[in-house]
Amino acid sequence: MVTFGATILVVEDEPELASALERSLTAHGYRVLSTGRGEDALGLFARAHVDLVLLDLLLPDISGLEVCRRIRAVSSTPIIVLSVKNSEHDKVEALDLGADDYVAKPFGIAEVLARIRVALRRLERQNGGSAEEQVLIGPLVMDFGRRRVLLKGREIALTPTEYELLRIFVVHRGKLLTRQMLLRMLWGSASHDRVHSLHVYVAQLRQKIEPCPGKPRLILTIPGVGYRFSDEVEAADQFNCAHP
Numbered sequence: 001m002v003t004f005g006a007t008i009l010v011v012e013d014e015p016e017l018a019s020a021l022e023r024s025l026t027a028h029g030y031r032v033l034s035t036g037r038g039e040d041a042l043g044l045f046a047r048a049h050v051d052l053v054l055l056d057l058l059l060p061d062i063s064g065l066e067v068c069r070r071i072r073a074v075s076s077t078p079i080i081v082l083s084v085k086n087s088e089h090d091k092v093e094a095l096d097l098g099a100d101d102y103v104a105k106p107f108g109i110a111e112v113l114a115r116i117r118v119a120l121r122r123l124e125r126q127n128g129g130s131a132e133e134q135v136l137i138g139p140l141v142m143d144f145g146r147r148r149v150l151l152k153g154r155e156i157a158l159t160p161t162e163y164e165l166l167r168i169f170v171v172h173r174g175k176l177l178t179r180q181m182l183l184r185m186l187w188g189s190a191s192h193d194r195v196h197s198l199h200v201y202v203a204q205l206r207q208k209i210e211p212c213p214g215k216p217r218l219i220l221t222i223p224g225v226g227y228r229f230s231d232e233v234e235a236a237d238q239f240n241c242a243h244p
Ligand code: CA
Pocket: 012, 013, 014, 056, 057, 058, 059
């Protein structure tokens, strides 16, 4: 179990923000390592056991993107990027480089804590859970062993690409997937011509698995970035599509 007492490396050069994060994380039972410099962050990361990295992108020495790239070259430790509003491009680039998620500044601490919990839960699943045979998400059952998908107990027919897209979403549920990452995972390259096809497949999949395709609760759109498959739906939640 990594969720309690997990060690979080905070890489943030604004002293007030860094100490606010440090205080809140410590109060929530996390151990905190903190630095305002990218090179120091890499040094700490190499020396200490770190379960998760909170990473500001604008640092005084090397960029957060470089820190992200160098951590990802050696480790799959979750990285959550702290990005300022006007750096859309950097944020998406960080995600393409393998960051797991982002929180836009200015942020509420509750939002950061929630994203940390999701990332640590996914890490736990990966460490403990090798190949999951079946995954239940609300009304949906993904049966990897028999390669089939049930919605409210009924098998639904998916094309091979739809199945593969859903498999990617479910395996990475909770994680923010950029369009580039999805294109690479589906078709091996991130050619821009494929972006439209991706949107079409997502729309088709929503028609088949979302009880209310117009108000998706499973495949969530993250504007300007990509998609996130919900990790927050309870197994008992049957999503009745209520029309008021
Ligand atoms: Ca900064």
